[in-house]
Amino acid sequence: MELSKEAILNKTHYGLNIYAHVLKQYYPGTVLSLSGRDCQPALNPFNNDKSTLLISIENNLAVHKDAELSDFNGNVFDFATLHYKLQEQDLIAKLNEELHLHLGEEYSFYNRGNIIVRPEVKEPAQLPLPCFSYFLAPIKNTIPEKAVTLIDVYKIIRSDKFAKQTISLRSINDKKAAKDYKAAHFDYVTFSGIFSKRADNALQKHSGLLTVDLDHISNAGEWVDRLLQDEYFETELLFVSPSGDGLKWIIPIDTTKATHSVYFKSISNYLQLTYSLQLDTSGSDCSRACFLPHDPNIYINPKYL
Incomplete structure (x- = not known):
């Protein structure tokens, strides 16, 4: 992708x-x-x-004004110029460098979903794996069985452990019966952390992960490709929900910079604005349970493999 203002905006959520x-x-x-x-x-x-700084998006461009200063207004590049004291191509080059956008560089592609892998970035030999709690069915069981990692869950979902339950669930047409069956027959995890019991106030350590539930979507395969290529959030794990008509998108967050609930609200706004997707607000709880289905095509970030 060439180095231009348009390219910068595309990589920075309109600026x-x-x-x-x-x-x-x-x-x-x-x-x-x-x-x-x-x-x-x-x-x-x-x-x-x-x-007093008011930022908004107008015509796919982030702009600003000040609630007190009538002459303080402009777009994101005007604001960046105030800080960097640079203009035009010098400013664009500086933003590309500081925000690590890698525009104008050659990319190689991982062989699934055209995931961009930048060969110049070397991952450490061993990455710390996020850990979180694993619970045995039924959902009424709120005491965790053990702590697991992304790789553990990846292997479970790829395996046949919950294949029969997944097939049975998807054959149930009555919504209440399907909900009751899922609650009774599927183990589940709390991706966002390790808990002494499944409750927000029983969080022992946050995992740095957040679960995005995309329910009742059509063309799940197309959405998989779009999410994997999202330029704002990195995908850690992505799989089809037990019901078969939704996706579970696991992404990283930094809880040293904002709370879990603030991240959820911001991500909800982002998905609504970017993809016209509406999230269920109940997913904002950090102790949110995620049932483990069978999905042989589950995606895991290749950095963990």
Whole structure:
């Protein structure tokens, strides 16, 4: 992809990531919370650190204004110019470098779903594996059996462990009967962490993972490709839900920069704005249970293999 303003916008969620990156230089830990097409007011380093900076998306471009300063307005590139003191191609090159966008570089492709793998980035020999709690069926059992990793769950879902249950569930037409069957016959995990029991207040350690439930979607195969190629979030695990009409998308978050619930809200807004997908708000709980189905085509981030 060539180095241009359009390419920069495509890789930075219309420029919102640029605003967030610049603001973090002044206020570490800054997270922009998008609601619809408007962000909540943020601190403005160019107005005495007042919470007057208003950022929104207009015509697929992130723009700003100040609640106090009538002449302080413009788009994301104008804002970046104030910080970097650069313009045009020099500014674009600087943003490409600082945000690690890798525009204009040669890519090689992993052989599934055209996943971009940048050969110049060398992963450590052994990556720390996120750990989380595993629970035996039924869902009423809220005491974990053990702690497991992404690779453990990947192997379980690929295996035939829950193949019969998955086939049986998908043959049940009555919604309540199907829900009751799933609750009684499938083991489950809490991807977001290790718990002493399944409750938000019993979290012992967050895993750095968040589960996105995409329910009742058509053309699941097409959505798999789109999510794997998403330029904003990296996919750690992706598989078809037990019912067969949805996807479970496991992505990484950094809980040192924002809470689990803040991330969920921001991701919900992002998916609605980018893909017109509406998430169930009940998924915001960090102790959210995720049933383990049979999916021989489950995807795991190749860095773990």
